[in-house]
Amino acid sequence: MGKIRSLTLWHWYVGFAALFVGLFFGLRQSLARAGIWAKYDYYQGLTLHGVLNALVFTTFFIAGFLYLTTENSLKRPLRSYALAWFGFVVLLAGTVLAAVPILTGRASVLYTFYPPLMAHPSFYIGLTLVVVGSWIAALVVLRTYLAWRRENPEARVPLMFIATATTYIVWFIATIGVAAEVLFLLIPWSLGWVKETNPLLARTLFWYFGHPLVYFWLLPAYLAWYTIMPRIAGGKLYSDPMARLAFMLFILFSIPVGTHHQFADPGIGSNWKALHAFFTFLVAFPSLLTAFNLAASLEYAGKSRGGSGLFGWWAKLPYGEPVFAAFISAMILFIFGGISGIVNASYNLNMVVHNTSFIFGHFHLTVGSAVTLTFMGLTYLILPRLSGRELFGRRLALVQSYTWLIGMLIFSFANMAAGRMGVPRRTDLGLSTYSFPQVVERLEKLSALGGVILYASSLLFFVVFLGTLFVGRRSKERSFSLPVTEAYQTEAEAPRVLDNWKVWIGIAVVLIIIAYTPVLNQVLEISPFGSPAYSPSLPVPLPR
Numbered sequence: 001m002g003k004i005r006s007l008t009l010w011h012w013y014v015g016f017a018a019l020f021v022g023l024f025f026g027l028r029q030s031l032a033r034a035g036i037w038a039k040y041d042y043y044q045g046l047t048l049h050g051v052l053n054a055l056v057f058t059t060f061f062i063a064g065f066l067y068l069t070t071e072n073s074l075k076r077p078l079r080s081y082a083l084a085w086f087g088f089v090v091l092l093a094g095t096v097l098a099a100v101p102i103l104t105g106r107a108s109v110l111y112t113f114y115p116p117l118m119a120h121p122s123f124y125i126g127l128t129l130v131v132v133g134s135w136i137a138a139l140v141v142l143r144t145y146l147a148w149r150r151e152n153p154e155a156r157v158p159l160m161f162i163a164t165a166t167t168y169i170v171w172f173i174a175t176i177g178v179a180a181e182v183l184f185l186l187i188p189w190s191l192g193w194v195k196e197t198n199p200l201l202a203r204t205l206f207w208y209f210g211h212p213l214v215y216f217w218l219l220p221a222y223l224a225w226y227t228i229m230p231r232i233a234g235g236k237l238y239s240d241p242m243a244r245l246a247f248m249l250f251i252l253f254s255i256p257v258g259t260h261h262q263f264a265d266p267g268i269g270s271n272w273k274a275l276h277a278f279f280t281f282l283v284a285f286p287s288l289l290t291a292f293n294l295a296a297s298l299e300y301a302g303k304s305r306g307g308s309g310l311f312g313w314w315a316k317l318p319y320g321e322p323v324f325a326a327f328i329s330a331m332i333l334f335i336f337g338g339i340s341g342i343v344n345a346s347y348n349l350n351m352v353v354h355n356t357s358f359i360f361g362h363f364h365l366t367v368g369s370a371v372t373l374t375f376m377g378l379t380y381l382i383l384p385r386l387s388g389r390e391l392f393g394r395r396l397a398l399v400q401s402y403t404w405l406i407g408m409l410i411f412s413f414a415n416m417a418a419g420r421m422g423v424p425r426r427t428d429l430g431l432s433t434y435s436f437p438q439v440v441e442r443l444e445k446l447s448a449l450g451g452v453i454l455y456a457s458s459l460l461f462f463v464v465f466l467g468t469l470f471v472g473r474r475s476k477e478r479s480f481s482l483p484v485t486e487a488y489q490t491e492a493e494a495p496r497v498l499d500n501w502k503v504w505i506g507i508a509v510v511l512i513i514i515a516y517t518p519v520l521n522q523v524l525e526i527s528p529f530g531s532p533a534y535s536p537s538l539p540v541p542l543p544r
Contacts, residue, residue: 066164
């Protein structure tokens with residue numbers, strides 16, 4: 001187990017270092033928008049916050065975590081530790097290459113890096129290496145599964161590995177789009193090999209990747225909720241077959257949805273935007289299955305602990321357990337993230353909130369809450385096992401989870417309310433000349449308060465994290481395994497097709513072709529390769 005310990009820990013060290021830096025710039029942004037800390041490069045900070053938190057932290061954490069889940073679920077070591085370490089080196093090299101131009105002010109292109117904003121070439125090359133490094137991690141997991149399958153040809157695939165593989169399947173299919181964008185459009189353009197590019201095509205390829213990216217973040221959190229949380233709560237997972245179905249539906253519907261991010265873009269027909277909106281509503285269905293399944297699992301746990309009645313079991317859940325506190329807080333916040341996501345996906349309602357602060361109020365409830373807070377809870381669970389030390393500051397860990405819950409509710413609801421009044425996102429409001437009603441100023445101050453609480457909560461997390469590594473008491477426990485829950489309705493009741501990824505991947509490819517062939521055809525017909533790089537000194541390019 002020493003090999004998997006060091007492999008996972010080093011992924012987490014880099015991931016949490018990125019999170020630490022990114023969260024500081026998140027605090028500065030919330031204060032800058034409220035006019036409290038306005039004198040700094042807002043867009044450089046916004047780029048750092050998005051790239052380090054949403055791309056670097058998540059990718060490193062997920063890669064390390066899924067190595068663990070692969071070994072624990074398949075009960076065998078990874079197929080190639082050398083390849084896994086090579087993937088880590090590629091990830092790290094890509095991170096450094098992408099971070100340096102951001103830190104030096106040569107890549108303030110935000111997390112979406114839309115052209116005609118142009119970054120230094122090393123930014124795009126670095127992000128490409130991050131994707132390649134994640135593909136190497138996926139290859140290690142695939143090789144390990146194939147070795148296990150040869151040894152166990154008739155065995156059912158464990159649910160934990162179903163979730164692991166689904167995460168990488170969605171990720172691999174999605175990253176084809178952003179890889180094409182960066183390799184064929186942005187790198188040649190940034191190197192000066194071509195003078196002009198196609199912003200609409202680049203946006204379309206980015207959002208082919210950008211929305212499924214959410215599920216790359218979210219599916220490991222679902223993995224934890226399904227396979228670990230019920231046992232932490234003292235119960236069982238209600239239905240293993242329902243969980244398997246939910247993961248397979250994510251393979252189908254996670255990808256052909258990206259154009260709902262482009263409702264306001266010209267050049268794409270409203271009929272095809274409506275099709276993507278329809279698929280987006282379908283991808284909500286596996287989340288609804290998850291909500292039912294987990295609610296039933298928690299009810300089982302609460303009643304196993306002595307709860308009774310329709311709601312009496314709620315009081316019996318282990319809210320004083322740091323891991324459970326983080327998980328349940330993440331799930332509560334995700335309820336509001338899901339509801340607000342339906343607003344974003346709705347063709348007409350999206351026009352009200354498009355490009356407003358409602359949007360980042362929403363996704364802080366998803367990646368900033370359901371994902372990040374669940375990952376923090378997993379750290380409280382796994383870090384003591386990896387480090388051989390007991391968790392430092394259990395009360396601090398509890399306070400951290402609940403202050404994150406409170407801070408995020410304040411932050412997100414303030415920004416969603418401001419967004420409904422037309423307050424724009426990605427705008428340095430502290431230095432802007434916009435005239436808003438006084439209520440908006442109060443909402444921005446409230447958002448800043450939420451940001452301060454969130455940052456204080458994050459500092460508590462890092463105190464627990466570093467305290468466990470360096471001053472936590474040595475643990476007597478030397479074995480390592482994840483606490484995997486049993487199921488009330490077991491895998492034996494699940495149809496075999498729910499283990500057959502080939503079927504679901506095949507259907508997913510057909511849906512992607514249906515959803516994206518007409519969209520890409522229209523984009524290529526209507527939009528030219530005629531956009532030079534944006535220059536602040538010449539915001540409107542002169543005719544050639």
